[in-house]
Each structure stands twice: as C-alpha cells, then as structure tokens.
Amino acid sequence: MARTVAAAIRGALLAGEPRDKVMAARAVARxxxxxxxxxxxxxxxxxxxxxxxxxxxxxxxxxxxxGRGQSPRGRIALFHALAHIEFVAIDLALDMAGRFGAAMGEGFVADFLSVAADEAMHFALLDRHLRALGSHYGELPAHSGLWDAADETRDDVAARLAVVPMVLEARGLDVTPMTLERVRAGGDETGARILERILDDEIRHVRFGANHFAAVALQRGETAGELWKALVSRHFRGGLKPPFNDSARQAAGLSRDLYAALAC
Structure with a gap:
C-alpha cells in the first residue's frame, strides 16, 4: 500500500537529529x-x-x-543563529502542510513541502559553513521561542499563514540584506552567497503564504487586509518593527498599506 502524505510528514517531524530531519524533509517533498x-x-x-x-x-x-558578527566568534554566533532559524523553519513548513493540508488541498501541500525542502537545503548550507568556520550547529545555545508561533496558531490556518510566512518570514526579507552586507564587508563571500540564496527563496515562501491567506480570506467572506491585521494583533506579540524591505515585500505580495498600519 502506498504511503500517505500525512504519515510521511509526521515521520519527518519526528526526526530529531539535524541530518535525519534534512534528509526526511527533502524525501517527503521529492x-x-x-x-x-x-x-x-x-x-x-x-x-x-x-x-x-x-x-x-x-x-x-x-x-x-x-554583536555584529565581525570577529571570528561573532561570525560563528551569527551563522549559528541563522542555522537554528532555518532548522525550525523546516518543521514550520512541514507542520503547515500536514496540519492544514487536508482542508486546503493538494496545491497547498505542494507549496509548503517545497518550502520545507528549501529550508532543509538552507540549513545544510549554513551548517556546512559553520563547520568551515570551525564550529557546528548545536555548539551554541539557541532561541526557544520560534516554535511558539506554530503552537499558538495550531487551530487556525489563517492565523498560521498570517503569522509564520507573512510576519516571521517577511521579517527575514527586512534584515537579511543588511546582514548580507556586513558579512560581505567582513570578507566572507561564501556566507554572503548563502544569504543571497536564502533571500531569493524566502520571497517565494512569503508569496505562498500571502496567496493562500488571500484565498482563505475570500472563502470566509472577509477582506485579506482586515483579517490579517486582526489575526496578527491577536496572535503575534512582538510588533512589526521597521525598517521594512518594501521592494522585497512587494515582490512577495505584501503591500505597504498592509503592514505599515501595524508598524511600531
């Protein structure tokens, strides 16, 4: 009997070791x-x-x-933090597809499994770069709050889309260009190329979220802008902080009118 997509996603979510999770996420998507x-x-x-x-x-x-990542230890700390973000992002994409895919349909599953595969590739690139810098993922402590957004929105696909791709990933569009410039100015061209690849992919990921969110809002008979603002105000506690990368956000389907109203 053929394996179900839900069983495959669950298996990837329950893979704990980094290499196992990367391989499982890429296998599910493939x-x-x-x-x-x-x-x-x-x-x-x-x-x-x-x-x-x-x-x-x-x-x-x-x-x-x-710090700002210019010293050798600072660079390691920076890339370790980025690797952790991408590692958790694998699970965020997998859980999106597995938790809401039955109601949202095959196109939704395809989109977010492709996101999971991208995040797995990003993590692998960052971990390899950490090793080239004399470190590895797991050497330093990491932020425990990244999964909280998923747990907070586990019962509502609109809330999950509003917060994860349209707030958290969109924030990456804002901060990555500045980080990339610092890394390149420090002479780390390999690290800069990795960040360029991540930025390009994240625009597509945010666009997936914005498109599916708009479809859910339409189905519910609500305007996407008003629903997004209400859900972000209810489920996201961090506030939206400028500066914003308006051009990248626009390419990802987020108009300035949408997020400027919640800027703090």
Whole structure:
C-alpha cells in the first residue's frame, strides 16, 4: 500500500537529529512531487517536532548578545543563529502542510513541502559553513521561542499563514540584506552567497503564504487586509518593527498599506 502524505510528514517531524530531519524533509517533498504519496490524512501531526539534544534552547531574554558578527566568534554566533532559524523553519513548513493540508488541498501541500525542502537545503548550507568556520550547529545555545508561533496558531490556518510566512518570514526579507552586507564587508563571500540564496527563496515562501491567506480570506467572506491585521494583533506579540524591505515585500505580495498600519 502506498504511503500517505500525512504519515510521511509526521515521520519527518519526528526526526530529531539535524541530518535525519534534512534528509526526511527533502524525501517527503521529492516523493510528493513524483507522485509516490497518497493525498490522505490518516495520522495526526505531533504536538511538537522532535529536537536534537543540542543546541540548548533558552528563553529569548536569556540569549547572549552576539554583536555584529565581525570577529571570528561573532561570525560563528551569527551563522549559528541563522542555522537554528532555518532548522525550525523546516518543521514550520512541514507542520503547515500536514496540519492544514487536508482542508486546503493538494496545491497547498505542494507549496509548503517545497518550502520545507528549501529550508532543509538552507540549513545544510549554513551548517556546512559553520563547520568551515570551525564550529557546528548545536555548539551554541539557541532561541526557544520560534516554535511558539506554530503552537499558538495550531487551530487556525489563517492565523498560521498570517503569522509564520507573512510576519516571521517577511521579517527575514527586512534584515537579511543588511546582514548580507556586513558579512560581505567582513570578507566572507561564501556566507554572503548563502544569504543571497536564502533571500531569493524566502520571497517565494512569503508569496505562498500571502496567496493562500488571500484565498482563505475570500472563502470566509472577509477582506485579506482586515483579517490579517486582526489575526496578527491577536496572535503575534512582538510588533512589526521597521525598517521594512518594501521592494522585497512587494515582490512577495505584501503591500505597504498592509503592514505599515501595524508598524511600531
């Protein structure tokens, strides 16, 4: 009997070790693309994904300051933080597809499994770069709050889309160009090329979120802008902080009128 897409996604979410999760996420996306998985949701998603023993996860308030990333240790801290973001992003994309795919349809599943594969590739590139710098993922502590957005929005696909791709990933569009410039100015051309690749891919990821969110809003008979503002105000506590990368956000389907009203 052919394996279901839900079972494959659940298996990837429960892969804890970084290499295992990367391989599992890429395999699910590949098997879906090649028609090897049945569109069926016969198992539930786990309440939380498996995690490796390291890095140690700390509350945001306990995270050490990492500076601007110019010293060797500063560069390691920067790329470790980025690797952790991408590692958790694998699970965010997998959970999006597995938790809401039955109601949202095959196109939704295809989009977010492709996101999961991209995030797995980003993580692998960053971890390899960390190793070239004399470190590895897990050596430093990491932020524990990234999964909270998923847990907070586990019962509403609109809220999940509003917060994860349209706020958290969109924030990456704002900060990555400045980080890229600092990395390149420090002579790390390999790191800069990795960040360029991530930025290009994240524009597409945010666009997936914005497009599916607009479709949900239409189905609910609400305007996308008003629904997004209401859901972000309810489910996201961090506030939207400028400066914004308006051109990248526009390319991703986010108009300035949408997010400027919530800027703080």
């Amino acid at each position: 098997d879906w693309r090649l028609g090897r998985l049945v569109f069926a949701f016969d198992v539930a998603m786990p309440p939380a994904p498996a995690r490796p023993a390291r890095p140690e996860l700390l509350a945001p308030s306990r995270m050490p300051k990492r």
